[in-house]
Amino acid sequence: MEIRQVVLCKQLFSEAERYLSRGTPMGHGLAVSIAQDAVELFLRAVMKERHAAGQKVPDEFIKAMDYIDAAADGMEQLKVPLRGKLLELNKARVNFKHYGLSPERLDAGRLVSYVSHFFDEATPRFFGTSFESISLADLLADAAIRDRLKAANEALADENFTAAMGLSAEVVELASVAVMTSLAPAGRLGSPSMSSRLTAALGVDAANELSRYMKGLVNKSNRAALMLALPVDVKHASRFEVLAPPVWLLRDGASYQKQWMVPSEFHTAENARFCVNFATEVSLAVDARMATPLPPLGKQGDDELTGIA
The missing domain is CATH 1.20.120 (Four Helix Bundle (Hemerythrin (Met), subunit A))
Known part of the structure; x- marks a missing residue:
């Protein structure tokens, strides 16, 4: 078929x-x-x-x-x-x-x-x-994003609108992290001594609070930059940020904590369908941008690295 x-x-x-x-x-x-x-x-x-x-x-x-x-x-x-x-x-x-x-x-x-x-x-x-x-999720290469997007569609079909909106937020977060991780691989950026310097200057509690605040700003900035870079409607991105809850990956590395910013009366069929559609749009856009990964650094020949023919 x-x-x-x-x-x-x-x-x-x-x-x-x-x-x-x-x-x-x-x-x-x-x-x-x-x-x-x-x-x-x-x-x-x-x-x-x-x-x-x-x-x-x-x-x-x-x-x-x-x-x-x-x-x-x-x-x-x-x-x-x-x-x-x-x-x-x-x-x-x-x-x-x-x-x-x-x-x-x-x-x-x-x-x-x-x-x-x-x-x-x-x-x-x-x-x-x-x-x-x-489901357009079947077109996605990333299994984690694909599975969550399918779950969001299933929740929407079952009229579990809160779950559909929450899963849509997880999908967009996963897609965003995939892009950011690709652009800034672990270990490439950041100073290992920064945390100890902040602690010495401000104390443990103040240093942790400042770190969380700065991390939040960076994440919001990265998310905004990503939405502008992808071929998605900016008005749709803005509406999604209002409707979908912010999410944080828990220590188990497999589940998310959510903070709902809109009351339950906004968890409607129309809003849930919009969130699932937007999550699908973002996922497909990210998948298209990352469809052909570059070979790992060090695997290219010297000519490829220097650009010399």
């Missing part, structure tokens, strides 16, 4: 929604274009599963729908749903790609919503599962 290809469709669709949220003419055009790409990738996944006897697998978008409908052999429930709306989407995509005509904000939102409805109806029809249940 081409379910992994459907996972990629969901990733493309999330990109379309991200461009739509920009509210610019270019964003509207890209949203519609990428949403159409997501549908076309989905149709190609279906064509790998269902074959029309005596017909060649087509390249064109409209003919792909014709092929799938022919393979249905008259069974209406196996034909492409929302076909008329998909044709409207394809026309808007052609207008943008070939003529530079971006749809208006309301039109772009309507067309992207068509795609959402298409996936909700077509995924169980052709692949026997709901589009909502398909």
Whole structure:
């Protein structure tokens, strides 16, 4: 089953929604274009599963729908749903790609919503599962981030909104730490004598309090810098920081302590879904940036280290 290809469709669709949220003419055009790409990738996944006897697998978008409908052999429930709306989407995509005509904000939102409805109806029809249940976490390389993101999605599906928001905070923290650790490996930075100097000058309690305060400032600064560096919406990052609790890794190295800053009445389906979606967006962005790690220092040849050809 081409379910992994459907996972990629969901990733493309999330990109379309991200461009739509920009509210610019270019964003509207890209949203519609990428949403159409997501549908076309989905149709190609279906064509790998269902074959029309005596017909060649087509390249064109409209003919792909014709092929799938022919393979249905008259069974209406196996034909492409929302076909008329998909044709409207394809026309808007052609207008943008070939003529530079971006749809208006309301039109772009309507067309992207068509795609959402298409996936909700077509995924169980052709692949026997709901589009909502398909997790982009399966695309992540880091097992710890992947498992927590899946747990966040499961909590959201079970309507355990507090858990979904908390797990989303853990996901973003794990992703952030992965980047920061890669940029500043342990042992590379910091003075081993700093702690003893602070203790001698201020006393144990004051030194510990100052250290915690400075660590908090550095962590906040690093987090802000990371959010600006990643291709995520700054407004979304700000909303997430308000909704999701700050988390600290406990001594066991496997669990987190959380400090909820918003009361429980804000632990709603809408806010939980937003937190899970944002955690997914950050995870995918970090995964893309770290997909090809550099070889360990000292493993390169002398020419690679010096840049001499």
